[in-house]
Amino acid sequence: MKVPESYRNREQTYVKHQLLRAYLERLFMIIGQSQRIVRYVDCFSGPWNEQDKNFHDTSIGISLGIMHKCQDGLKRMGKNVRFQALFIEKNKRAFGKLEAYLSASTSPDVITTARNGEFYDLRANILNWCGQDDFTFFFVDPKGWKKVVEISTLEPFLRRPNSEFLINFMYDFLLRTHTQDPFQEDMRAIFGDVPDTAGMAPKQKEAYLINLYRSRLKKIAPFGGGIPRAAHVPIFYPLRDRTLYHLVYLTRHAKGIVVFMEESEKLELVQRRARDQAKQESRESRTGQLELFSSSNVIQPEKRIDLEEVKSYWLSKLSARSLRFGIDELAGMIEDTGWFESDFQAAFGELSDQGTVENLDDKTKRRRRKYVHFDAHHNQGEHLIRLKS
Numbered sequence: 001m002k003v004p005e006s007y008r009n010r011e012q013t014y015v016k017h018q019l020l021r022a023y024l025e026r027l028f029m030i031i032g033q034s035q036r037i038v039r040y041v042d043c044f045s046g047p048w049n050e051q052d053k054n055f056h057d058t059s060i061g062i063s064l065g066i067m068h069k070c071q072d073g074l075k076r077m078g079k080n081v082r083f084q085a086l087f088i089e090k091n092k093r094a095f096g097k098l099e100a101y102l103s104a105s106t107s108p109d110v111i112t113t114a115r116n117g118e119f120y121d122l123r124a125n126i127l128n129w130c131g132q133d134d135f136t137f138f139f140v141d142p143k144g145w146k147k148v149v150e151i152s153t154l155e156p157f158l159r160r161p162n163s164e165f166l167i168n169f170m171y172d173f174l175l176r177t178h179t180q181d182p183f184q185e186d187m188r189a190i191f192g193d194v195p196d197t198a199g200m201a202p203k204q205k206e207a208y209l210i211n212l213y214r215s216r217l218k219k220i221a222p223f224g225g226g227i228p229r230a231a232h233v234p235i236f237y238p239l240r241d242r243t244l245y246h247l248v249y250l251t252r253h254a255k256g257i258v259v260f261m262e263e264s265e266k267l268e269l270v271q272r273r274a275r276d277q278a279k280q281e282s283r284e285s286r287t288g289q290l291e292l293f294s295s296s297n298v299i300q301p302e303k304r305i306d307l308e309e310v311k312s313y314w315l316s317k318l319s320a321r322s323l324r325f326g327i328d329e330l331a332g333m334i335e336d337t338g339w340f341e342s343d344f345q346a347a348f349g350e351l352s353d354q355g356t357v358e359n360l361d362d363k364t365k366r367r368r369r370k371y372v373h374f375d376a377h378h379n380q381g382e383h384l385i386r387l388k389s
């Protein structure tokens, strides 16, 4: 699918919105099975750079559309779920547009509220609006980091039970500033210390910084609920082959990590297509020549990881004594490595064909690329064994 015209020259926003749309829909449909009220907080809502008068290219329009869609879907399943959304915006002009949009699209099905002001100052007010018990999803999508992504700023939210977060981590900015003297205080607030990345290759540096931030987020234990878990997905510059930011996802549900990463995997193709299209359009405007083949028709699958590495990882997890691998274990493996479930499935399949491992619970062998059913037996999974080294 082509990137809509309204996202021209900001294809990274299109990719971000596609993830938000896909993940929120899956999340709300899952959460709506067990909760009567679902809350959504857009902590830096905009509208910002919107081109579409109906806000279809903003997180505001997208999230509200998904809430309505999920409410209908849940109703058809006999579930009556109330959705409540809160939008925070500092800029007066943007806030005016936000208010006008919300009042023109009021509906008894999704209750919306907007507040004008600094996120930092409104924190207690936001938490008050959320109350203690309802499930709440926080979207934290600022332009910078000050009084935003530092752990101390987010701490009151991280402590709240029954909450999930999607945080825009301005990676490229932090990469450029983390070694500079004037930013050392900021780095301490974000990473706990000034990160020492001297001597690291670019990929190593990226993994180090993002994992450091993730592990600091997870250290703030919530009052109640499961252990914090995190994953992330990189969003690239449209025209340059480097990361612009990461979307960091934080949850206390193993299933959340699995579903988030399924949507991240689908996003890879969306992102590749969007960037190829942007690059093609940029070439065409430079040369004045239209290219014969549209970039969206010639996308090749990309080799992301070395399956041998995934196989070695599996072998390090398995032993001659059978062990159960369910959703908890899968979430842990995803968190550890950043690989997708499909990578683990493919690697297990190869090991199984080689006679190195066996799934003791998979007697049918009707596989279709699923060699381990992590969600079987109420998410407890299946018994796996290592036959030889």
Ligand SMILES: C[S@@+](CC[C@H](N)C(=O)[O-])C[C@H]1O[C@@H](n2cnc3c(N)ncnc32)[C@H](O)[C@@H]1O
Pocket: 043, 044, 045, 046, 047, 048, 057, 058, 059, 060, 088, 089, 090, 091, 094, 117, 118, 119, 120, 141, 142, 143
């Ligand atoms: C990156 S834009 C948000 C884009 C939006 N989430 C989307 O995806 O369509 C960030 C927004 O946050 C607002 N903003 C910046 N600093 C803020 C602050 N301290 N508190 C609240 N809003 C702020 C900006 O005016 C801008 O509209």
